[in-house]
Amino acid sequence: SAFLWGIDRLFSSEGRGARGDVDAHSSSAASLSDHGDTVTSRPSPLATRNSRRPSPLAPRPSLQLIYLSPLKALNNDIERNLRVPLAGIRRVAQAMGEDLPDISVAVRSGDTPSRERQAMLRKPPHILITTPESLYILLTSPAAREMFRTVQTVIVDEIHTLAGSKRGVHLAVSLERLQALANQPIQRIGLSATIRPLDEVARYLGGAAWQGEGEERTLVERPVTIVDAGYRKQLDVQVETVVDDFRALGGESIWPLIVPRVVDLIDEHRTTLIFVNNRRLAERASDWINEERGARGEGRGADDESRVMRQTSDVTSHEPNVTPDASHITHHESRITPDDSRITHHESRITPDASRLTFDDSRLTFDASRGASLYEGGVPKGMGMFGAGRGTHADPIRAHHGSMSKETRLALEQALKAGTLPALIGTSSLELGIDIGTVDLVVQLQSPKSVAQGLQRVGRAGHLVGQTSRGRIFPTHREDIMEAAAVAGGMLRGEVEPIHTPRNSLDILAQQIVAMVSVEEWEVDELYALLRGAYPYGELTPRAYTAVLDMLSGRYPSQAHRELRPRLVWDRVNNRLAALPGSRLLALTNGGTISDRGAFNAYLADGKTKLGELDEEFVYETRVGDTLLLGSQVWRVIELTDD
Template identity: 40%
Template sequence: MGTPSGYSSAVANNAVIGEFSPAVREWFTASFPEPTPAQSAGFARIVAGEHTLISAPTGSGKTLAAFLVAIDRLVTRDPLETSTTRVLYVSPLRALAFDVEKNLRAPIVGISHAAERLGTTFREPLVAMRTGDTSARDRQRMLRNPPDILITTPESLYLMLTSSARSTLAHVDTVIIDEIHAMAATKRGAHLALSLERLEEVTQTAPQRIGLSATQRPLEEVARFLGGSRDGAPRPVAIVDAGARKTLHLEVVVPVEDMGELGKVTHELRSGPATAAGVERRTSIWPSITPRILELIQQHRSTIIFCNARRAAERLAAQLNELATDLGIAEGELVKAHHGSLAREQRIIIEDRLKRGDLRAIVATSSLELGIDMGAVDLVVQVESPGAVSRGMQRIGRAGHAVGEPSTGKVFPKHRHDLLEVAVVARRMLDADIESTRYLRNPLDVLAQHVVAHVAMHPDMKVESLAAMVRRCANFAEMSDEVLHNVLDLLAGRYPSEEFRDLRPRIVWDRIAGTLRARDGAQRLAVTNGGTIPDRGLFGVFLPDGTRVGELDEEMVYETRPGETFILGASTWRIEDVSFDRVIVNPAPGEPGKMPFWHGDRLGRPLELGRAVGAFLRELRDVSSNSSEAAEAMLVERHCLDALAAKNLLAYVNEQVDSTGSLPDDRTVVIERFRDEIGDWRICIHSPFGTPVHAPWAIALERRLLDRLGIPVETMWGDDGIVLRLPEAIDRLPIEELMIDPDELTEVLVNAVPQTSLFAARFRECAARALLLPRRRPDQRTPLWQQRQKAADLLAVAAKYPTFPILLETSRECLQDVFDVPALRDILTQMRSRAIRLVSVDTPKASPFAQSLLFNWIAAYMYEGDAPLAERRAAALALDRDLLDDLLGSEELRELLDAEVLAEVELELQCVVEGRRARNTDEVHDLLRRVGDLTADEVALRSEVDAAPALSDLV
């Protein structure tokens, strides 16, 4: 591996390696010719005790750079009298944690042998892993005899800090966060950052923090997230930028002459286990992609194929196996599907089979995107645009995992507009021009969960101490006292639990003493409902003996009956039984089966990539207007397109220019109007800026047109623009009405977003994170429809209180995390000043770009189109209470209610019926807050226990 200019590797490397103990130095020099740049610079910073962020591409040795110093410290320092954990490694993936645990064995064994040869003493470090799959017996064993090096996940670290296991972490002096870039910009990252600050409350000294990241920018933002703060100032973090560009051999492949023919109706009859027979079908690119990918698999030793969806991965794996069998290439399974809905045990088996050569390829989703060592993979195939440059580099980097080895990748676009984005992504991958990362600010649902967990482990916690700990976390460094107290109010029972039971207090806030303590059951609540990953209500899939196979979407299970077969992991399974929380199956090899499906969110195109797509379209039109040959040459040479891909993309762009006379780009927005098949007007706003810009624009347009013109407009959005469907009565819509005043944008969105089902869905997830929608039993699934109904009930209550923290958090998440409102405001400002020009055109039929928007409108409209009825109703209840009161009136409403029912409700509210009486001191306190002043006899009437001691404690 090369070194930077002016860098004397012999001197620097000798100095670095010389810092290690003799056994470690002996092993390293015998195993490697020299340290990699990531190791050279990383070793020096870590040995010096600095918090360190190492940024380097896959296969650069950065994991060893983090661990080797810690291992050297472990084997050279005097052991403590009792065993305790000294090194904590946190991975975002259990599979990666499992991989690291195995990969640590080689250096530890090697150093042991070197020590034996040198005649020096060596105490072999004990390594263990704790994840959600760790058995209770193994957890107890680690509690009695903690490992020197503990490998875990963010969720398991949180659970340890919220249980007696936290005592085993008291002597941790090194924390390694792997793949930190994958978490920094997420609520999971904020959750982990708070856990790190809680860890510092447990440890005797502040641990050294080491972050490992793929190529990322700005590194200062990731370093700030890693380091957090101390005494109001960011902790210093040394940045080791070894992100030299990895050599990429990239090609964009289109296996058909004319992609414009795709999607046309044919009457071909097909059958087989991986296809569905039909009288009428649309031509697809899959029959052309599958044979080409099979050829590539045969030409290479080991291949990973990435798809963007689990269903697509299952479909492609089944088609490849079917085609291989038909051609006599392989009997049985040549390829397996690998994704997060497969059980971990199944994924490990599949990974091992690929490493051993039993499988020639894996079709995966993001489950294999991070730094798992997949052995001798020499080709990565990406089907469809990866959607972001960083994601594409991460995936293609799976090939040629070894230091200095190039990565070879083939990208197959699925349609012509996909090809447009792929061309831009490919160029930016070669330039390592990735999107920027920004950690979240003040996610209140994550804060609420950690407050309950932390207070449960620290009785009589001072509010000032809690605030100081929370503000050490970068995500909450700028949080005001008012916001924190608002969250504490929520947890202390400010909001009425009579209307929604799970609003009952979880902590007691003594405002006079300034202390917090947990209520009964708070610790159990925090443990059984911890984490940030939304509960999708998935059904577990099990063999009759209890072996877990994977999981299925709730909606698919409801449409399935015993005896039917389906495909999961590229294997066919027959359903034997469906219970309320699981599906029992048996293998059904060789039988046809239907493809599973899962609902999920797809991230929109980042703004940087959107601007790049626009600039590319502008450049391509300029070049092609002078010479088609020059344009094709540019696409092949600079954007890695093969000849057919270049011809198809150029034809697509030329057809759009012929249809509308203009192209949308980074300086032009095209507004196209035409009538659809049934004669209604459609307006397409063509823009390359991506869903995070287009979604809030569409929501604001919908609200504006309704408020100003009384027009109910249906809007749909995607990465490439917005579609509006006008009512039949509207024949014309002035272009000015499609422009939102940038100065009014925030106000319009604040009022409009709560009325969307996106808001209701996000509110459900935020409330669950804040422990307001707890699971009754952690080992049982809660149906998604029940979660939605309960969240709707909570939203109806919360909507009455403008300061309700989870309402505020949901608004923040929508406006800050999901949408890019500043970018939209900037674009609208440029449109107002004519820096971005508007082109309006009427067309006799949808242009090629408009056809792409209309074809993908379901995916673009996924929140509204898939809106459950309960969530739609929840939004109406939350926002239309005044209107409902006016329509029904309080007196009319009372007349609708049965007198006996009213009497029963009165007794319940007075807490004099069974199940409502107080059972302990906390509940006596709640009783007085709820009912008001009571005599001792009245309290006794409302208590199941002797109320006198409770009243004495409270007084």
């Protein structure tokens, strides 16, 4: 393991991974992500000094390794964590008197500027870090396809998030397309900390290849080596309830009881990572927690009734202040400082037609020396992108989710890793990753919904080898507490839910066929053979395949349904498929399985600093002068443009 200078020692899964052969076949590594995902993937493709074949990292500028991450937010994190083993390889080479060329690494995602994308095509990196969707786009780009000829290794990180969904089906076909372009068999490596059954995931990762000729031609699964670390991390998981009987709440919200307890936990730990199940709750929870911490910072205890005055109405659910007919959701908070110098009023409501959520926030400050009052609406002037927000605490708790700008997310992630944040609230955007920093407690608001997701989230705490991962789950209603208890029990027993890869998804099949035909003509039988190599389509029947081709070539009437108009040309005489004008654009703009709800960019008044993204429907209902909550801060809309 000398090539890993800078890493103290290899642990169970790394040791096995390092001893595995580096020949061109697939390897599925199942190991604990906090000491398995990072290193297990790298000895085989990078450390080849004991191998008889030449190093794959030749001095020529060619792409050798593709690292697939399920979240674009992880890409830069992976790139940073690659520096340690790469630096170790260079030091070993220098000690041996070898002149090792620089190993270039590039990140490609939707956030990558156009200039960097073009530079990547002119001079491909040795290692490309990207997402399944970006790989699909590159495979459908005539200019980018050539750089895949030299690929020798593909690493699929956090494979458990892909193998059991249609997104994984989409990736499986992309991997077969990649193999068809490469000049040599590609080694595939899958990594996961929480997945089962391993044998099915191994078949998904490896796919199959055709062997033999003519009538003796058969489809044979590619060999896959399973590396099971057999290691279970120490967990301290508890389900906490803030009431003895949820029925005693009646129609009152439980959040005023949960928030003070969460703030207590934040104060008792160095860094707390708080997980919620949706972006809306992330924003609301950060607002509530900042109010609580700000109030305590002003010298008032959690039980001081003068701190927060809440006006409530009869409700029928556990959400704040829902009217019996569910036509309004209203939440009022008024706060008075001890010296009566400031009154803050906050109201959140859904209009009777339930079309949008609006925020009205006002801050009234009295200056006794001047005998005047100053009104500030929305964001105080000069607060800036990382200002203090509505709370008065010096270190406000932020929300982290996919709607925030890349710059904001990176800044929050770096602060979290540096240990300068007391807490951070996140959704699935913080669930996966390599280096989470000094987090010593995970708080889950409401049930994490599954054992695998619970393990991933609680595993963010005590992330280093030998440390105990501590998590606290706060259910919010009776059904939630039963689910949370079941999930916590499964986490402690290591009973991860089995995943099953969807088979013969014809919608994904249609997408990939249009994408493949848009860049080159295909013989019908050859295309069918390639698709059968992907595990989800190993049992695809000729009849189903032909039916999809019939639909894509316009066999069915399209006058009433524009979606049925032809997407490609099927030459039935020569049995070949060719593209129609616009097919490639259609494949690029409509590919993938992540739903596109439409998004508008939100900027500061300077028009340059991006704050994040807002859903198209929300923007449609927003007017100039409205205020909204984004990134734990209240912003006032001053302009709406078409773009």
